[in-house]
Amino acid sequence: MPPSRHFYRPEDGHGLAHDPFNSIIAPRPIGWVSTKSASGQVNLAPYSFFNAFNYQPPIIGFSSIGYKDSVNNAQESGEFCWNLVTRSLVEAMNETSAMVSSNIDEFELAGLNKRESTIVAAPHVADCPVVMECKTTQIVQLQSARGDKCETWLVLGEVVGVHIAKALIEDGVYRTARAEPVMRGGGPADYFGISEANRFQIARPK
Secondary structure, eight states: OOTOOOOGGGOOOSSSSSHHHHHHHHSSEEEEEEEEEETSOOOEEEEEEEEEEEETTTEEEEEESSOHHHHHHHHHHHHEEEHHHHHHHHHHHHTTOOOTTTTTTHHHHOOOEOOOSSSSSSEEEEOOSSSEEEEEEEEEEEEEEOOOEEEEEEEEEEEEEEOGGGGGETEEEEOOOOBBEEESSSSTTTTEOOOGGOOOOOOOEE
16 A cells, blocks of 8 residues: 555444545535424434435435434425535524434524425425425435444435425526525534635536
């Protein structure tokens, strides 16, 4: 191995001050997920592992380390909402990451207003400029290459409704940077912002 390279096998430990894995796979969109249990209890929580997985039908998903309320509610109700985290909402998002009892309403905890969704029963964050209403399609418990079960669940959902603030649409195009989305970095507290100054374009080869 060249001396300029740090190599490690994850099963042996990384040998660094902090695990670099989630700093390398970064920045990542945040899965700010709102759900409603079968008994009507509302939950709102952010997930560091989140992304889009398909165009048609549109499918998004988040991964939960531990079978948390969001997973349980998405399983019970078959629904969830994804709420876009923006710079103006990032502090409130952080408040909803607190480990609290399942009977605590994180909307109230963070001082956030709820808004009824159009298709699903789960409410969403009223001040979010973009919201996706989803129907749960799969919940998969992850496993290692050896087949050992992980205490991590991947929740996938088909997007059945999309709310977009009209201010973010220009000439029929959604302007990503205008929303000022916040992305998750590595370490215990790193986040990144998206700005128009950092945008560039590359056309696909013909």
